[in-house]
Amino acid sequence: MSFKTIIAVVFDHAGDERTLAFAANLAVTHKARVEVVLFAPNPSLDLISYGMLLGTTLPAETQAAILADQKRQTDALDALCRRVCNAADLVYGEGEGLPRMELRALATRPEIALCHALTLADLAVLSQDSLTSAPAAPDAFAQILLQQCSPVLIARSDPETLGDHAVIAWDGSAEAGRAVRQALPLLAMAAGTTAVQCRVGLDIEAADPAFEPLEAYMSAHAAGALSTERIEDGPEGTALVQAASRLKAGLIVAGAWGHTRLREAVFGGATRTLLDAVNGPSLLLAH
Missing domain, CATH: 3.40.50.620 (HUPs)
Structure with missing residues (x-):
């Protein structure tokens, strides 16, 4: 009677730390894997899709800006995950041993990434802070609960x-x-x-x-x-x-x-x- 795959849904938002802390705590308790999914608007992917639709190539400076924005987002989330895992004494990064936390690649649209992650997940976690004020959180919440009928833990307090x-x-x-x-x-x-x-x-x-x-x-x-x-x-x-x-x-x-x-x-x-x-x-x- 335990969770083995936990999806931590984050939004590049101040509430992400509470989400990750709850997910890390459950991972340690249940010897589970936490998969961190970023659910946030990604203008970079929209620009790339728009360029492909028009059959054009994005200017070099636009491509550089896209890559820089993706790196900033990834680096910030990676640093937060590492800090939370260090505090929880939880392994961070890809691998086979459990418990651990890993960050899913940010290579596709957020709703698709979340759909794939939830397919065989036991639980999704998102914080009350995110649900209250992260712009994309209500859409993620509706997708988890109503579209994919997955259980969701709204994390409050500690x-x-x-x-x-x-x-x-x-x-x-x-x-x-x-x-x-x-x-x-x-x-x-x-x-x-x-x-x-x-x-x-x-x-x-x-x-x-x-x-x-x-x-x-x-x-x-x-x-x-x-x-x-x-x-x-x-x-x-x-x-x-x-x-x-x-x-x-x-x-x-x-x-x-x-x-x-x-x-x-x-x-x-x-x-x-x-x-x-x-x-x-x-x-x-x-x-």
Whole structure:
């Protein structure tokens, strides 16, 4: 029960250091490989593609500027990765031994590179700092979660908080089940786990909200003892955030956007509330 391939999604942004620190911490714990993927607009590639489309060759000074920009970006990210790995006592660079971190080549468009990286990945990590203010982060987040249905860890606070209490937002839905299955390595790390269910808005026709199947699943996977808690008052997202605060949780595990998109658009939803709780626990989402 461990992660073996972790994708750290960075944006040439101040939030990258937190992303890499969380990924490095998980790599050491699980003896995993971290692949660092830069998801940022690349004008260099756009210029090259435009030149090829027109059947022209870029001027020498333009080519030199492109190469210089690529080198600056690569060198800065390489230096940050090395600093984070040194702090975590993690090997950096290509190789076979684990755990380690490596930087994927910046030779293709970011959405393609991310797609390839996620194909056999166990988890994607990006920081709340990046998600909040890196211009390309919302597109990357949507691609990870909604297009490729990969679990994503929104990293907040410090990596050590992943060892604190964990909260599972449980309504019995398929999305909640996928989140639990994909979060098992994190739940096994937690000091304790509480499944929290908000009775307001619970759809008992669409899913079985009983705690017993979840308790049996956690027990079968030796993921630690599970406590349960039902909350009668809503709204759901606010109730979950308040419960996590009261339990001093370092992680919330939740299915994302389980209701219809129209309902989410009109009324908002628990997922949006969890994402907006930027000073709360780290957040693992699955769709």
